[in-house]
Amino acid sequence: MDRIPINRIELQMQSKGENVSFARIAIAALASQLDITLNDLEEIKVATSEAVSNAIIHGYQNKTEYMVKVIGTLYEDELILEIIDEGVGIADIKQAMQPAFTSDPERMGLGFVFMQSFMDKVEVESKTNCGTKVILHKNIGSAGAAKKAVS
Amino acid sequence: MTFTLRRKNRTLIIYLTGELDLVKANEFRETVDNTMEEMMAKNLIIDLSSVNFIDSSGLGVILGRFRKISAKEGQVVLVGLNSNVRRILELSGILSFIPVCTDETDAWELFEKNVI
Secondary structure, X not given: OOOOOOEEEEEEEEOOOHHHHHHHHHHHHHHOOXXXXXXXXXXXXXXXXXHXXXXXXXXXXXXXXXXXXXXXXXXXXXXXXXXXXXXXXXXXXXXXXXXXXOOOOOOOOOXXXXXXXXXXXXXXXXXXXXXXXXXXXXXXXXXXXXXXXXX | OEEEEEEEOOEEEEEEEEEEOHHHHHHHHHHHHHHHHHHOOOEEEEEEEEEEEEOHHHHHHHHHHHHHHHHOOXXXXXXXXXXXXXXXXXXXXXXXXXXXXXXXXXXXXXXXXXXX
């Protein structure tokens, strides 16, 4: 049987750097509806920031007229985030997820590393010239902590 | 995020307040690069004690300044990291080559030791 979410939000924002903090704050407010540690909250904020920044920088190549969609679904033991763009896509997902893989000397190529370090599961679906969907899972709350301990 | 700048000899000290993410990283880059060029500065002290959030865009701009300044034989020192910021910086590996001081006095001592 499908799990019933406690809450769900769907945000659509222009692909502007200014909106990264907006996404981060909205997702933190959603996650805070469960009993969550400050540490987990910080980790969710960093992962959200990385995924939305990637959509803007890489997906839309810093062009600001497109839209990034962020869907947050909160269950009693888990937060699932979907960050979706309709940009250039990722030709080689495996390579893009390697540490220090970046095409820009001013960047560290750590976006996916942080997402993987701070979230419990990271999934990436992408098609060249169609876009990218990043799905981030985080076990949270007391039920989530128990789930984490078992796994 | 706000930036406050101070100059001392050939060193620029920048005090950051708030969240260092994608949009703020771009402002930071522009501010530091322009000011260092104008004052012909050699070294940079970045005071992060009032920064409560940083992501890889923030790290990237610090790394970029480090590369640029090191290429001209200058030094970059980070000052005052809170636990959240320190954790991100440690995970990135950036602290293995950019020195961190607890406060500005320590940073000046480090500069003197290195005879800059």
